Every structure is written in structure tokens, then in C-alpha cells.
Amino acid sequence: MKYDFKAIEKKWQDIWEKTKVFEAKDDYSLPKYYALVEFPYPSSQGLHVGHPRSYTALDIISRKRRLEGYNVLYPMGWDAFGLPTENYAIKNRIHPEIVTKQNIANFKRQLKSLGFSFDWSREIDTTDPEYYKWTQWIFLKLFEKGLAYKKEMAVNWCTSCKCVLANEEVVNGVCERCSSEVVRKNKSQWMLKITEYAEKLLNDLDNVDYIERVKTQQRNWIGRSVGAQINFKTTAGDDLVVFTTRPDTLFGATYMVIAPEHPYIEKWSSLIENISEIREYQAQAARKSDFERTEIAKDKTGVCIKGVSAINPANGKEIPIFISDYVLISYGTGAIMAVPGHDTRDWEFAKKFGLPIIEVVSGGDVSKEAYTDCENGIMVNSGFLNGLTVEEAKAKIIEWLAENNIGQKKVNYKLRDWVFSRQRYWGEPIPIVICDKCGFVPVPESELPVKLPMVESYEPTETGESPLAKIESWVNTTCPKCGCPAKRETDTMPQWAGSSWYFLRFCDPHNKDEFASKKALEYWMPVDWYNGGMEHTTLHLLYSRFWHKFLYAIGLVTTPEPYAKRTSHGMILGENGEKMSKSRGNVVNPDEVVEEYGADTMRLYEMFIGDFEKAAPWSTTSIKGCKRFLDRIWALQENLVDEAGYRAEFEGAVHRTIKKVSEDIEELKFNTAIAAMMEFVNEISASGKITKDEYRTLLLLLNPFAPHITEEIWQLQNFGGMLNQASWPAYDEEKCKVQEVEIVVQINGKIKAKMMVDVNIDKDSVIKLAKQEPKIQAELDNKQVVKEIYVPGKLVNIVVR
């Protein structure tokens, strides 16, 4: 009989669906396992071969856990709000809701064709009002606790999407999505105070099992630095506050710099003698896009503010104040004390503007370059700090600042608040009413969801207003508080909103009264294993941790962290080693692969392709090896003998294979797990037959990787019930051990002979045996033995002179 993968795969997919074997049970007495993959954005291009890499990996974990007796939740859904759908809708004149429905149907068909064991009864869709009702509800909780606020500020504006972007969405000064220019624009925006959770988001990384590079990237993004905040008196009367990580160098501060956007410029405008020159510089800086600003970062520019100066509190000296765009309004206080002797940027600026450079830590040569790596230096030219180490000076100056009420110790973060408004149609409406009398008024809970109005035209506007603003019947409403005429907020939420809590909804997806019941959350959370892309480390992963921590703080979820374990898969590249893309013409369509080789081969190949965490190029020839392997698995049926148990000569191999596959799966080493099964099959095949129990074990081990073919053979050979209801095979550590091993005999580290010995042989006997080898005898002739080494089960090394 031929291996007809098409018929087999269809057959089992239907059976699994009908029998609902992969639906998570609501029996909370069972041991649970929550496996999660990032739910996809259903684009019009359909599934990418990269998607199944992640989904197959956790499908393997999920299927293995079920065989191990766990109640497994492995859900799937759609992160369906977002720009590409909207842009596609505009271009093709189809409503985004219809586009989304079509795309979801296509994705679902493709996912089903790969035989993933998702619990489809818990499918969710972020664009479903029953879902986004709760996204809006959580937003209102954030608003209620003061963590959502609206603020006029300079934001990243994508010139092509005509929309505001979060800092996390700007990559190298261009839009993450469309690679168009991003400029700064002043707009009133909804913001979420993620910075309030900076410390928790950072510290709690110590309590979760994430791969190290994810932790490192999040730590860097949060960017904690410890220093001091210092007040400088100015001749204008106001104190200029700065943040510095080097308060020890205060005596070396010879000038100050404020960001072009600093509010004091307006405040001091009547005092500033060269205000027109300053304004010209401000205008120039504002005109630059982020891209330009980083491109020309090398050359320092700036203007000295004439008419106002500051006083260095350490030595009472009057120092000038400059404005320059190398100081960012968004970090620290938007102002710095410049210490050109010990900071590279300040040094360059001082050189260009002829400002004094004072050495305050000895050891370098500040006339040539800034001396920054000076932890081991000694303080000089620093009054009461002279003679101290940098470390001591930091402590002492902070003490002194506090005593004199000039400043104090301060921790600063690079992380900034999350820009939460988007001026686009296809997103969750922000459930706020703007009333002239009452200000921002939350839409009452009973009126949620605030549904997106169905409209004809949803193109973005040139003015930067949301398309919703044009729909008067929707915008005009009454204030829930005072009943006066009022307007709805017309901005929508960013794509990341719906995905910030979806893992909670999976626990209880049909709940009409709550986003999820406490009981369900207590049972299922946290997610035991979450796999997803590295590209989401500072976006989705950080945002969702923030939302979850907020919900924890207000007592609505029961764990401080949403994900116990996080891993990340490498990309699947095109055959030429480049990233797959339409324009490069190297895209592999999963439908075609399934058509030609079947889902089982595709799954197996994606796991065999290489190190799971690293990128790997697709190969249209290599995949054939996986198909051949499955053909051989199928053909083994012809060698099946009516014999129970493992044959004595294969018992060790069976146990070792179970051990290897079981362990490798847990460590994401799918490629070597498959290699171990291939080796096993090679060995068994050579014997010309296979016993029932050998076959059963092999099918169980292979099932998570290739679920269809294994179920089919299981049924054809009457191994009893459905394979997915059986138990994961056990191994006996004792039986994994080999009795006889080949060991290597070396002379001075060079291999001279090999011999078979009993695994438990002692050192003296093995060395005696080794010396009997003719080759070794010859080598030892006329030589003096200096040292004899025996590594059990590996080698003997005889050192001679």
C-alpha cells in the first residue's frame, strides 16, 4: 500500500475536529499546561512558511504534554486590527471588515491543513466587538487609575500612513511598517504611563524563564541608569534641573545645554538677547526628521543663550547655557550639565565652541580627548572631593547635594510613555467622550463596546485627524456625566492594544460578564510556554507585560507575570539566504509545499532545518530527505512481525531514543530529536523486521512531529484506540547504558588504536589491554611511560618520552 498523505491528512483532520480531542477541558482538577504562540495578523498574503515554524514547535510540546496526561490549552486567534488591512481595503475598495473576514478564512484553512492541535472552540478575533469591548474596558481601568492621559507633545508622524507611531515602531528613523519618512509633529495624544512600571518590568525579569537575549533586549530598552538630579541656579531666577550619572564630575561642569524644545526658552524670551537666533535654531531642529537628526549626529551644532547664565553649585562659578539638539527633550530633564573633560559629546561641543575643558579625574589627557573610562581615577580640581576615588566621590557629592538641598540621588529610565493614539479607522475606538464642561469623560461600562461605525470612506486625512472625525452622527453625542452635547474621541487604539491581553481571554473566551473569570485565570495562568518572534521583544512582549502587571496591581489577575517561559524562533529565509519577500522573488508558499509533500513532511522539515533559535534558509532539495524518512516509516509496516516487547539487541537503542527525543523536545532541539529517530529507523531497518512494541514506541515519539501518518499506521495496525489518547513512552535509565564500548587508545594524544571493552572495566585492566595492542606495543618500544590516563567509556591516553 502506498503512503497517500493527501487522503490520510484530510481524514485525520476531520476526525480530530469531530471528536474535539484537542479542546481544553474545563476540569480544573487536572494538571494544566498552557502553551501559546503569537496569534497572527491575518494579512492578505496568507500564511508565510515562517509561521508554522513556531506553531509546529509548540504543537509538538502540546501534543507531548497531552500524551503525558496534561489538560492542555493551545489556542489560536487573530490579531486583526491594523494598517495593512486598512490600506488593502482602501486600494481595493472593500471594507476592512470584509477583508478581515476573508483573510481569516484563508489563514484558518491554511492552519488546518497543517494539522495543528489548536483548540478552535476558543478562537478569538480582536476586531470582534465582543472582544474589543474588553480591550476598551481595560483602557477605561487604566484611565481611571490615571495611567491613560492625553497630552500635547511632539510625536513621531509617519508621512505615508498619516498616523502617529510609538517610539517602538520607529526603526532607524523610518516607519516600521512602510519604511517611509517619520517626522516630528505636535499633536494631542493619548498616552499610557508604562514608565510607572519601568522598575517592575525590569526587576521581574529575574523571576521569569526567558531566553537571555530577550531579557537583555528588554533591559536595554528600559535602560535604567543611576545618578543624581541637580538644581542649577540661573540669573533668570528659575532653577535649571539636570540629570547626570556622573555627579562626581560636578566641579568640571563648565557650561550647560538645554534641548531646543525646552520650555524655559519661551519663559525667558524677554531676557534672551539673541532670541531671534535661538528661534531660528529651534525651527531648524524641528524641521529635521529623526532620520536626519541621527544621520548628522557627528557634527555638533548649537547656540549660546545670551542674557541668561547658570551657577555651578559646587564652585559658584557662572557658566553659559546653550541650546543644542544633542540634548533630547524626552530624556531626563531635557537639560544637562556639560563636563567636557569626561564626556565625549561635551568634549566635541566644547572644542567647537572654544569652551573651557577642566580635568576633574586624573589619568587621561583631556587636551586630546574626553577621559570617560575613569572608574579607577582619582578626583582633582574638585575642592572637597580631591583625592577620592570616583566611587567615593559619587557617594560624597550626593550626600553634599542632599544636605544643601541642591539635589539628590535619582534613577532614570530610557523607557518612555506609550503613545496610544492612532489617526486611522481600523482600530478600537478609544471609549472617551470630550465634554466642554467635564473634560474627558469615560463611556460608562454599560455602553461598551463603543463600536466602530460602518462607513463608506475611511481614508486617512491630510490634516492628521482620524477618519472617524468626519462622521458627525457618530462623533456628536451627549456627555455621560452632565448630559450636555459633547463629542466622542475620534482616535483609535494602536495595533498592540488587542494583543496586550489576548492570552487572558483564551482562558475564558465566551464570558459575557467579565474579560475572564477569576477561576479560569487562576487555573490557566500563567502561560507555561510562550514562543514568538524576536521582533516583538520591545513591542508586544513589553506592552503585554505592562498591561498584565497593571491588571495584577488592581487585583484582576492572579500572577505578577503573564508568561513563565519565553522562547524565540529563528526566521526561515529564502533559498538564497535572504529574507523572504515578494520583491526578492524568493517566497515559498506553504500551500504548495503541503500539496507536494504533505503537512507531516512540511512540519518535520521545518523542525529539522536547523537550530530552532537561528535563522535558516529554505531548501527545496533538503525537504526530500524528510519525505523519504516518512516513506520509510510507512514501509516499516511490511516488516512488522507479530511479536511483543523489544528485541534484546534493540532494547538499549529503544530506551536511548526515547530518552533523547524526550529531552531534546524540552530543549527545543527538534533537529537532533529527529536525527535520533532517523538513526533508530536506520538500525531497525537493517535488521529487516520490527516488533509491535518497537513500532508503537517509534510512532508515539514521532507523533508530535508528524501526527497524521502516525495516527493512520496506529489505526491500520490495530494498536488500540487513537494514538493521541495513548501515553508518552517511558525509558529506563539503566537500560540506556551500553555494555560494551569502543574506546580509543592514544599515544601522546594521537589515536593509534581502537578496542572494544566492557563499560565497567577498571583503569588498570584497560591500560593492560591497551598495551597488548600490537600497534601500541610498537609505539612503546624503547620509550618511557610518563603518564597513563583513562577516561571511562571514552579513551586511554599513554604519555611517553
Add this chain to the structure above:
RNA sequence: GCGGGUGUGGCGGAAUUGGCAGACGCGCCAGACUUAGGAUCUGGUGUUUUCUAACGUGCAGGUUCAAGUCCUGUCACCCGCACCA
């Protein structure tokens, strides 16, 4: 510039605490079965070679009986951040 990572056959990639480098697969070579082979099976396949060995994990040193693995230096590539005070 800072942070993280990677360099192993023709290719994808394997190698517990240092212990036979190249598992497994692709490709290639030879043979078998065949009208046929882009099917299947069997064997071979790091390089050089005087057929005995020598060399071999980006490069140069070092530690060690023994180094892909540890140490020092160095080069290349990839990813993330980037004037973060």
C-alpha cells in the same frame, strides 16, 4: 560607539563537565533492480598523500596528556539600540 550573537565539509547542520571533529539529512560517486530513473535499495564520500601518515572547526598566540569547547589578542559577518547625559 554600546549591548547581544555567530564563524565547523560542496550545502543545512551535530558534537554533557575539555576526551574518536563532521552525528543526521541534502548533494555527489559507484553498484543492484530496471525498457527507463528526477523511484527504491546497498556501499562510499573533510583535505592532501609516497597508502603510510600528515593536516583540519575565521586568524595569531597560550594553558593542558588532550582544545571546536578554556584563556589572551585579532578579523569578518548578523541582530538590537543609538547624541540616553
